[in-house]
Amino acid sequence: MPKTIIHCALNRSSSSHCQLSPSVLGWGCRFLTTPIEEIPITAQEKAKLFSKVYREAKQKGVLECPHYRSMFIDEVLENIGIN
Helix, strand or coil: CCHHHHHHHHHCCCHHHHCCECCECCCCCCCCCCCCCCCCCCHHHHHHHHHHHHHHHHHHCHHHCCCCCCHHHHHHHHHCCCC
16 A cells, blocks of 8 residues: 555544545545546446546555545445536
């Protein structure tokens, strides 16, 4: 696990620690920054975006964080576009 992820996981004191900012949850981890260029509508579009975010999480070592669940990505995709 990368040192930045280890340090972040050790300093986590609440679930809001993982947010991008106090008002933005993001992908469930402050280190995941894959942008949503277009709101995915179809299952195929959502799957493609899931793959991009999952790949970023794997590359950055986020998947090894004991506080991170890849289900966060699914939850964001389920709620995307709902205001």
